[in-house]
Amino acid sequence: xxxxxxxxxxxxxxxxxxxxxxxxxxxxxxxxxxxxxxxxxxxxxxxxxxxxxxxxxxxxxxxxxxxxxxxxxxxxxxxxxxxxxxxxxxxxxxxxxxxxxxxxxxxxxxxxxxxxxxxxxxxxxxxxxxxxxxxxxxxxxxxxxxxxxxxxxxxxxxxxxxxxxxxxxxxxxxxxxxxxxxxxxxxxxxxxxxxxxxxxxxxxxxxxxxxxxxxxxxxxxxxxxxxxxxxxxxxxxxxxxxxxxxxxxxxxxxxxxxxxxxxxxxxxxxxxxxxxxxxxxxxxxxxxxxxxxxxxxxxxxxxxxxxxxxxxxxxxxxxxxxxxxxxxxxxxxxxxxxxxxxxxxxxxxxxxxxxxxxxxxxxxxxxxxxxxxxxxxxxxxxxxxxxxxxxxxxxxxxxxxxxxxxxxxxxxxxxxxxxxxxxxxxxxxxxxxxxxxxxxxxxxxxxxxxxxxxxxxxxxxxxxxxxx
Numbered sequence: 191x192x193x194x195x196x197x198x199x200x201x202x203x204x205x206x207x208x209x210x211x212x213x214x215x216x217x218x219x220x221x222x223x224x225x226x227x228x229x230x231x232x233x234x235x236x237x238x239x240x241x242x243x244x245x246x247x248x249x250x251x252x253x254x255x256x257x258x259x260x261x262x263x264x265x266x267x268x269x270x271x272x273x274x275x276x277x278x279x280x281x282x283x284x285x286x287x288x289x290x291x292x293x294x295x296x297x298x299x300x301x302x303x304x305x306x307x308x309x310x311x312x313x314x315x316x317x318x319x320x321x322x323x324x325x326x327x328x329x330x331x332x333x334x335x336x337x338x339x340x341x342x343x344x345x346x347x348x349x350x351x352x353x354x355x356x357x358x359x360x361x362x363x364x365x366x367x368x369x370x371x372x373x374x375x376x377x378x379x380x381x382x383x384x385x386x387x388x389x390x391x392x393x394x395x396x397x398x399x400x401x402x403x404x405x406x407x408x409x410x411x412x413x414x415x416x417x418x419x420x421x422x423x424x425x426x427x428x429x430x431x432x433x434x435x436x437x438x439x440x441x442x443x444x445x446x447x448x449x450x451x452x453x454x455x456x457x458x459x460x461x462x463x464x465x466x467x468x469x470x471x472x473x474x475x476x477x478x479x480x481x482x483x484x485x486x487x488x489x490x491x492x493x494x495x496x497x498x499x500x501x502x503x504x505x506x507x508x509x510x511x512x513x514x515x516x517x518x519x520x521x522x523x524x525x526x527x528x529x530x531x532x533x534x535x536x537x538x539x540x541x542x543x544x545x546x547x548x549x550x551x552x553x554x555x556x557x558x559x560x561x562x563x564x565x566x567x568x569x570x571x572x573x574x575x576x577x578x579x580x581x582x583x584x585x586x587x588x589x590x591x592x593x594x595x596x597x598x599x600x601x602x603x604x605x606x607x608x609x610x611x612x613x614x615x616x617x618x619x620x621x622x623x624x625x626x627x628x629x630x631x632x633x634x635x636x637x638x639x640x641x642x643x644x645x646x647x648x649x650x651x652x653x654x655x656x657x658x
């Protein structure tokens with residue numbers, strides 16, 4: 191049997207060698223043979239060079255070892271983690287027979303690596319400490335170690351000057367550990383970093399002021415940064431983002447009002463008055479006792495007034511601005527003493543814009559051929575905004591439309607001479623045995639004024655149903 195197997199193997203090797211050296215015609219004939227031609231190309235492509243085999247057998251095990259966390263290569267300073275330094279024994283444990291030095295943790299355990307990272311941190315070798323802390327921060331099986339390692343990783347990045355990475359690591363700590371013991375320190379450092387990033391915006395403000403005063407010709411463009419302490423692009427946007435995260439992670443803390451004021455000031459400078467109004471209004475509503483509240487309510491009034499877009503748009507922001515002025519007059523006496531003229535001017539401007547809006551509504555009804563509705567709105571403007579030019583113009587329009595309104599309705603809309611008619615409720619026939627629901631004694635029937643056109647924003651009522 192061994193002889194037969196050897197002879198078969200020898201024949202197969204000879205036949206394959208002959209097939210590889212056949213001429214073109216003979217190779218085509220061999221391809222048509224069963225069991226031979228189908229394996230011709232397979233024999234050609236299965237051969238590999240020795241160099242590829244050597245590289246394959248060396249790279250694959252090395253990559254496998256590098257991919258295993260906690261392997262032997264982690265202790266190599268070039269490939270893995272830095273070596274764990276010798277941990278000093280400074281703590282003492284009280285025992286029955288006295289005090290004894292505290293046993294050092296195992297250097298290979300997470301606690302031992304954390305102590306080693308702290309030792310590097312104490313020596314101010316922040317690059318080695320950051321690598322150790324980053325490795326421990328990914329350990330989800332030890333949340334206490336991961337929490338402390340994440341904070342110290344952010345501290346190492348901050349002390350090395352990598353402020354963008356440090357700020358993101360602080361956010362990661364507050365997100366993964368919402369009740370972290372390092373919350374106060376993390377929020378403070380995030381605020382300091384965001385405030386530092388806004389220094390360029392402050393410089394731009396000064397340059398724009400100098401341009402207005404004629405002291406310089408242009409404002410220096412700031413498109414990107416090559417400094418490791420600042421983001422590469424959108425430095426101001428990143429600062430606003432961190433200020434918002436400071437506010438959300440410390441809503442009732444000492445930095446929330448400052449973060450809101452800084453964010454609102456930047457938006458006010460960029461003339462994004464809606465966002466500025468949001469930040470300043472939040473400061474006034476939630477931090478009314480803050481020392482920044484009087485200045486915030488002043489800027490909030492301006493932002494609300496400037497964010498409307500004029501009398502042709504939604505008037506709710508103007509109404510909010512009027513309410514904010516009343517709040518300032520009632521709740522901030524120090525602001526009233528210093529900014530009384532400012533508040534009076536803002537109130538006059540708000541009144542003017544509201545009068546213009548109502549006057550334009552009356553003009554709309556006049557143009558569309560509804561003299562009664564126009565007369566009604568002119569009367570509103572005349573009564574609500576006396577002393578303005580819109581009140582005098584409304585009085586003139588009312589004299590012009592008086593005859594048309596009487597001809598349309600038979601009376602002047604909104605005047606005391608307009609007829610009032612009680613509402614008649616038709617009660618449907620009810621079957622026997624059921625008692626009618628009687629109205630309580632002294633109930634007043636709401637009168638309805640016929641002929642008065644409805645407001646354009648009033649809901650449409652079904653004519654088939656009786657009015658309540």
